[in-house]
Amino acid sequence: MKSKSVRLEDIEKKYGKNTVLKGINLEVEAGEFLVLLGPSGCGKTTTLRLVAGVERPDSGRIFIGGRDVTDLPPQRRNVSMVFQNYAIFPHMSVRDNIGFGLKMRGVDKVTIGKKVSEVSRLLKIENLLDRYPSQLSGGQRQRVAVARALATPFDVLLMDEPLSNLDALLRAEMRGELKRLHRKLQHTVIYVTHDQVEALTLGDRIAVMFDGEINQVGTPEEIYEYPENTRVAGFIGTPPMNLLEVEFDGEARVDGLEFHIPAKIRKFLETHGIKRFKLGFRPEYVELRRTGMSGTIVLRENIGYNEILNIQFGNHIVRAVTKRGEVRDNRVNFSVPEQHMRIFMNEKLVRDI
Amino acid sequence: MRSDEKIYLLLAPLVLYILFFFLSPFGSAFKLAFFNDSGKFTLDYIVKTIKDVRFYSALKYTVLFVVTIIPLQLVTAFVIALYITRRGSSWLMFIVSIPLAISDLAAGLIFLSVFSESGFLNSFLYSLGLIKRPIYFLSYQNTWFLFLAVVLAEHWRATSIVLLILVAGLQMIEKDFHEAARIFGAGFIKEIYFVTLPLLKPSIQSALIIRTIFAFQMFAVVLALAGDMIPVLSGEAFFWYSLYRNPHIASVYALIIILISVFFTFVYLRVMRQEL
Amino acid sequence: MRVVRKLLETLFALILILWVLLPIYFISSLSLSTRKEVFSFPKPFIPREVSVDILRFFVEAHGTVRSLLNSVVVAFISILIVLVVSLPAAYALSRRRFRGRDSIMLFILTSRMLPIPLLAIPLTNLYIAMRLYDSLLGVALLHAAMALPFAIIILTGIFVKISKDFEEAAYIFGASKTKTFLKVTLPMALPGITAMLIFTFITSWNEVFAASILTVENRTLSAHVLNVMQASPIYFKYAAGFFLSLPAMVFIFLIRNYLFEMWGGLQSEK
Numbered sequence: 086m087k088s089k090s091v092r093l094e095d096i097e098k099k100y101g102k103n104t105v106l107k108g109i110n111l112e113v114e115a116g117e118f119l120v121l122l123g124p125s126g127c128g129k130t131t132t133l134r135l136v137a138g139v140e141r142p143d144s145g146r147i148f149i150g151g152r153d154v155t156d157l158p159p160q161r162r163n164v165s166m167v168f169q170n171y172a173i174f175p176h177m178s179v180r181d182n183i184g185f186g187l188k189m190r191g192v193d194k195v196t197i198g199k200k201v202s203e204v205s206r207l208l209k210i211e212n213l214l215d216r217y218p219s220q221l222s223g224g225q226r227q228r229v230a231v232a233r234a235l236a237t238p239f240d241v242l243l244m245d246e247p248l249s250n251l252d253a254l255l256r257a258e259m260r261g262e263l264k265r266l267h268r269k270l271q272h273t274v275i276y277v278t279h280d281q282v283e284a285l286t287l288g289d290r291i292a293v294m295f296d297g298e299i300n301q302v303g304t305p306e307e308i309y310e311y312p313e314n315t316r317v318a319g320f321i322g323t324p325p326m327n328l329l330e331v332e333f334d335g336e337a338r339v340d341g342l343e344f345h346i347p348a349k350i351r352k353f354l355e356t357h358g359i360k361r362f363k364l365g366f367r368p369e370y371v372e373l374r375r376t377g378m379s380g381t382i383v384l385r386e387n388i389g390y391n392e393i394l395n396i397q398f399g400n401h402i403v404r405a406v407t408k409r410g411e412v413r414d415n416r417v418n419f420s421v422p423e424q425h426m427r428i429f430m431n432e433k434l435v436r437d438i
Numbered sequence: 439m440r441s442d443e444k445i446y447l448l449l450a451p452l453v454l455y456i457l458f459f460f461l462s463p464f465g466s467a468f469k470l471a472f473f474n475d476s477g478k479f480t481l482d483y484i485v486k487t488i489k490d491v492r493f494y495s496a497l498k499y500t501v502l503f504v505v506t507i508i509p510l511q512l513v514t515a516f517v518i519a520l521y522i523t524r525r526g527s528s529w530l531m532f533i534v535s536i537p538l539a540i541s542d543l544a545a546g547l548i549f550l551s552v553f554s555e556s557g558f559l560n561s562f563l564y565s566l567g568l569i570k571r572p573i574y575f576l577s578y579q580n581t582w583f584l585f586l587a588v589v590l591a592e593h594w595r596a597t598s599i600v601l602l603i604l605v606a607g608l609q610m611i612e613k614d615f616h617e618a619a620r621i622f623g624a625g626f627i628k629e630i631y632f633v634t635l636p637l638l639k640p641s642i643q644s645a646l647i648i649r650t651i652f653a654f655q656m657f658a659v660v661l662a663l664a665g666d667m668i669p670v671l672s673g674e675a676f677f678w679y680s681l682y683r684n685p686h687i688a689s690v691y692a693l694i695i696i697l698i699s700v701f702f703t704f705v706y707l708r709v710m711r712q713e714l
Numbered sequence: 715m716r717v718v719r720k721l722l723e724t725l726f727a728l729i730l731i732l733w734v735l736l737p738i739y740f741i742s743s744l745s746l747s748t749r750k751e752v753f754s755f756p757k758p759f760i761p762r763e764v765s766v767d768i769l770r771f772f773v774e775a776h777g778t779v780r781s782l783l784n785s786v787v788v789a790f791i792s793i794l795i796v797l798v799v800s801l802p803a804a805y806a807l808s809r810r811r812f813r814g815r816d817s818i819m820l821f822i823l824t825s826r827m828l829p830i831p832l833l834a835i836p837l838t839n840l841y842i843a844m845r846l847y848d849s850l851l852g853v854a855l856l857h858a859a860m861a862l863p864f865a866i867i868i869l870t871g872i873f874v875k876i877s878k879d880f881e882e883a884a885y886i887f888g889a890s891k892t893k894t895f896l897k898v899t900l901p902m903a904l905p906g907i908t909a910m911l912i913f914t915f916i917t918s919w920n921e922v923f924a925a926s927i928l929t930v931e932n933r934t935l936s937a938h939v940l941n942v943m944q945a946s947p948i949y950f951k952y953a954a955g956f957f958l959s960l961p962a963m964v965f966i967f968l969i970r971n972y973l974f975e976m977w978g979g980l981q982s983e984k
């Protein structure tokens with residue numbers, strides 16, 4: 086299977102008066118696994134549908150493998166897709182559904198049969214092949230949809246939340262399968278998900294979308310460590326990054342309380358004459374020691390092995406992740422290591438301090 | 439009273455009403471067709487009906503109407519339905535459904551304005567210079583044209599009901615299936631053959647059955663356009679009752695109509711199950 | 715490529731619209747002209763003058779007004795019968811799954827498939843015995859029977875849609891069953907019921923076979939036209955065609971939003 090790059094240039098899409106995509110620019114390299122991540126309604130599905138060609142952009146161009154496909158109908162783009170709501174044909178058996186794309190390409194029956202059983206083994210639906218979609222559970226239907234997409238030859242694979250309806254165990258397993266498959270075959274994938282674990286484990290790169298705009302594209306590490314703006318910071322991670330509003334007058338203060346910042350940052354703020362900014366740091370990096378700022382734990386959220394402490398600091402809540410039971414006292418002192426502090430000016434990350 | 443009993447009580451008037459008006463005539467029709475006025479069993483009426491020359495042409499024309507009009511309607515309605523659903527054009531749907539509530543009598547009279555001697559078709563042909571004087575389209579010498587005129591009028595009037603059924607069916611086939619078919623490589627023709635038609639099968643079936651049953655009862659449109667120059671089964675039943683005052687033979691015709699409708703319906707169901 | 719396709723599509727829509735509207739335009743322009751103009755040849759596409767001459771002739775012709783009134787009376791009696799019979803039945807059919815529900819539904823549906831000649835001809839004897847022959851009530855009874863199956867399907871669909879939740883909310887706030895039906899269920903169902911009644915009206919207005927067979931004097935307009943048209947001048951036929959289709963067109967406009975719901979309901983029953 087060859088793989089091809091995908092490029093979106095200044096894509097705009099309106100539904101009536103409502104602008105759903107506001108100038109999307111995105112480059113997916115050949116063989117890359119790109120994850121589209123964003124809140125519900127931000128335009129992920131719409132983006133996929135544009136790449137697939139079932140929807141036309143109002144302006145902008147779409148390229149697949151360097152070729153402008155903006156005006157090509159879907160059947161000539163050689164893409165494959167897992168639909169968010171499956172769209173497996175109710176009048177065909179699972180077997181025929183999976184083989185549909187091959188049949189449309191005039192592939193002979195024997196080859197189709199081989200491919201169908203290969204893919205269905207991968208998705209653990211071999212025993213369902215002779216059933217009809219109405220006889221399947223939601224999760225089984227979803228796997229048929231994935232199988233159909235994988236069985237069809239394609240230059241680009243589009244997957245719209247393909248694992249959303251599976252139980253946690255099966256989801257983890259399928260995630261592993263997809264990852265392994267991608268390593269082996271190196272096809273170009275655009276993968277939509279809400280699930281951050283999925284995004285972070287699967288994606289070569291992640292594109293984070295809000296309200297029809299891509300806010301940041303980067304490797305999972307970049308997105309996690311250096312969120313481009315406060316929106317991304319507040320969206321990625323469970324729980325997401327702490328964001329404190331800080332006033333600076335030689336000392337950093339949060340709601341009037343002093344917040345310890347390292348000399349390097351202090352110097353940066355002074356040289357640029359910055360008076361207000363947002364300070365971000367991940368709950369996982371908060372250190373709970375004898376020294377540092379002091380606050381009161383107002384809530385403990387049990388998440389299994391760990392717990393999330395909600396620490397009242399001024400009018401803010403600072404969240405910290407620790408091993409459960411490690412902190413007994415409700416009065417705590419906390420600090421944040423220098424390399425994990427992020428400064429946001431006008432909601433944008435300040436990169437070189 | 440138990441709640442189930444209450445339900446049957448609510449339903450009773452309906453069931454009794456329908457039993458009375460639909461089933462009791464069914465029995466009486468048999469009685470009229472097979473028993474004479476003094477109550478004796480007889481096959482005279484059947485014999486008399488089949489010996490009548492008009493019976494054969496009525497049967498021939500009725501079947502001819504059914505087998506030309508209905509396939510034609512199905513195909514056009516399908517094309518229009520596809521167009522309307524894909525374009526999501528509801529005002530077009532409204533315009534096309536205007537003839538829906540027009541009776542076959544009125545439709546016949548409306549098409550009279552097209553085909554009559556000084557009608558619009560003649561005027562149009564004349565203004566194009568194709569004819570020197572009006573043609574008598576609707577005359578007994580032009581049986582094939584009479585037939586065509588009735589087909590057109592029926593097509594104009596009753597395609598909208600097929601269309602309505604098919605559009606409703608198409609709308610139930612999710613947009614997703616259409617898109618999935620395209621993405622997995624089906625072009626227009628393949629999509630229709632492998633996806634649209636099989637999914638639309640139940641709607642096509644209902645449209646076919648409903649239309650066939652009503653087409654076998656066709657008569658006012660024929661009467662309006664062709665008078666008694668083209669006999670049809672319902673028309674004969676009508677004439678035998680109201681002109682010749684013979685309810686027995688009229689009943690024989692009525693029974694033939696239901697027999698032939700049921701036969702066609704079964705054939706459809708059979709064929710549809712195997713095909714597609 | 716895209717331009718050509720767009721052009722072809724527009725052309726298709728245009729032909730479609732012309733095909734539907736032209737005959738209506740023709741009959742209207744002829745009915746709204748004069749008796750003399752009807753025989754003129756060739757006819758201009760745009761009529762030379764507009765007049766009510768022909769329509770007046772039609773209305774003043776013997777039997778028109780009477781049969782028109784008959785049509786209206788028959789239609790309204792049918793509506794009344796349909797209402798009384800179908801409302802409770804559809805309500806029952808929509809509310810609960812009970813034994814025999816599906817058979818009853820199937821029975822109702824197939825009953826409509828019986829050809830009208832089969833219903834009307836044997837009914838004459840019965841009507842004569844019951845003194846219903848040549849009466850408006852007799853015709854209305856059969857028209858109601860013809861409209862009932864669709865009325866049931868439409869109504870059941872409407873009632874199913876009005877969720878039981880609303881009714882339960884009403885009970886909880888203290889309304890009695892009758893009150894709930896009158897104050898909650900019925901108002902919500904009213905637009906659909908109206909559409910159904912219009913449908914019944916049209917069924918009755920259009921029906922011609924039974925109305926002709928079951929009457930001698932008391933003809934509905936359709937039956938009257940059918941029986942006198944062979945012996946009538948062509949402008950009478952034009953006017954009749956125009957007049958008969960007028961309410962049909964008005965009503966289709968009124969119920970346009972319900973067109974699909976009716977068939978949607980029918981299809982989900984199958």
Ligand SMILES: Nc1ncnc2c1ncn2[C@@H]1O[C@H](COP(=O)(O)OP(=O)(O)OP(=O)(O)O)[C@@H](O)[C@H]1O
Nearest residue numbers: 100105123124125126127128129130131132169279
């Ligand atoms: N056919 C349509 N007509 C009008 N608006 C639409 C249509 N499809 C999508 N939208 C709107 O476009 C926006 C983006 O929709 P989209 O389906 O792309 O979101 P999404 O990111 O996939 O959301 P989710 O995660 O919930 O699937 C939404 O606000 C939606 O309401």
Ligand SMILES: [Mg+2]
Nearest residue numbers: 129130131169
């Ligand atoms: Mg989506």
